[in-house]
Amino acid sequence: MIENKVAIITGAAGGIGYACARRFIEEGAKVVLSDIEEERGIAATQKLDDSGEKAHFIHCDVSKSREIESLFVKAREKFGRVDVAIANAGIVHVADILELEEEAFDQVISVNLKGVFLTGQIAARHMIGQEPDEDGSRGIIINMSSLNGVLAIPEIAPYVISKGGVNQWTKCLGIAMANRGIRVNGIGPGSIATELFQTIADSPDKYRSVLSRTPMLRPGEPDEVAKVAVFLASNYSSYMTGETIYVDGGRMGLNYVVPVD
Numbered sequence: 001m002i003e004n005k006v007a008i009i010t011g012a013a014g015g016i017g018y019a020c021a022r023r024f025i026e027e028g029a030k031v032v033l034s035d036i037e038e039e040r041g042i043a044a045t046q047k048l049d050d051s052g053e054k055a056h057f058i059h060c061d062v063s064k065s066r067e068i069e070s071l072f073v074k075a076r077e078k079f080g081r082v083d084v085a086i087a088n089a090g091i092v093h094v095a096d097i098l099e100l101e102e103e104a105f106d107q108v109i110s111v112n113l114k115g116v117f118l119t120g121q122i123a124a125r126h127m128i129g130q131e132p133d134e135d136g137s138r139g140i141i142i143n144m145s146s147l148n149g150v151l152a153i154p155e156i157a158p159y160v161i162s163k164g165g166v167n168q169w170t171k172c173l174g175i176a177m178a179n180r181g182i183r184v185n186g187i188g189p190g191s192i193a194t195e196l197f198q199t200i201a202d203s204p205d206k207y208r209s210v211l212s213r214t215p216m217l218r219p220g221e222p223d224e225v226a227k228v229a230v231f232l233a234s235n236y237s238s239y240m241t242g243e244t245i246y247v248d249g250g251r252m253g254l255n256y257v258v259p260v261d
C-alpha cells in the first residue's frame, strides 16, 4: 500500500509517532523520524533500523518554522522526495480553567496548532513541486488530532482548543490542495496506551472512568492508530480529503456510560 513512499513523522521519538514509524517501515516505506528530544529520537530510530537506509532521525521543534523547513530540505536530501508528512507532535497542559496561565496556553497552541499548521504549509510547498507518483499523488498530509477536537475536557482547555483548530486546518488545507494532487486528512485518537496515557492507567479510579466511556472496554494500542495512518497514506483512501477519522473504541457514538466490572 505504501511501499517505497518516504514519510516524515514529527514527534516520533515515542508513542503514536514511533508506532507510525515502525508500521510504515514494516509496510515498506522509508521514514524520517523527527522530534524535539534528540537522544530519545536517535535511539528510537536505531531500534527500527541501524543501517540508516529505512529510518533516519532529524531534530525539529515544530513550533519553529525554520526548523521545519530545514527538516523537509534535509529529508529530501536523504531520500529524494517526501510523499507523506504526519504532523503528530503534541503536548498537554493540565490546569484549572481559572488558574490557567498565559504562557502555558501559548506553549500548547504553539506546538499543537501552530506546529501542525506550519508542518502542513511547509509540506504542501515542498510536495506541490514534486512529480506525481504512479497514483497521481504529489503528497499526503496527515494531522494527528484527538477526540478532544470535538469533545471537551475543561482541565486541558488549550489542548481541546488546539485540536479543534487542527480539525478546521485539515479542512482548509484539504480543500485548498484538493485539485493539486495533495490530500490532507486527520486522525482523532481516543484513549491510546502511550506514556501520555500512563498516568491515567496508573490510577484505578481514572482508568475505570475512561473505560466507562469506551464501548470496547480497553485503551487503543498505538499501532491501531498507525494502521489508520497507513490507510490514509495509501491510495486506498484516494477519494478522501479534509476528513478526520476517529479511532476511539466507539466513544464518539456513546450517549451514556458502559458498565465496568
Ligand SMILES: NC(=O)c1ccc[n+]([C@@H]2O[C@H](COP(=O)([O-])OP(=O)(O)OC[C@H]3O[C@@H](n4cnc5c(N)ncnc54)[C@H](O)[C@@H]3O)[C@@H](O)[C@H]2O)c1
Pocket (backbone or CB within 6 Å): 010, 011, 012, 013, 014, 015, 016, 017, 034, 035, 036, 037, 060, 061, 062, 063, 088, 089, 090, 091, 111, 144, 145, 146, 147, 188, 189, 190, 191, 192, 193, 194, 195, 196, 197
Ligand atoms: N495517547 C493518546 O491517548 C492520544 C489521544 C488523542 C490524541 N493524541 C495525539 O497523538 C499525538 C502523539 O501523542 P502520544 O500519546 O504519542 O504522546 P507522546 O508524548 O508519547 O509523544 C509526543 C512526542 O512529541 C514530541 N514533542 C513535544 N513537543 C515537540 C515539539 N515542539 N516539536 C517536536 N516534537 C515535540 C515529544 O518529545 C514526544 O516524543 C499528539 O498530537 C497527541 O495529542 C494522543
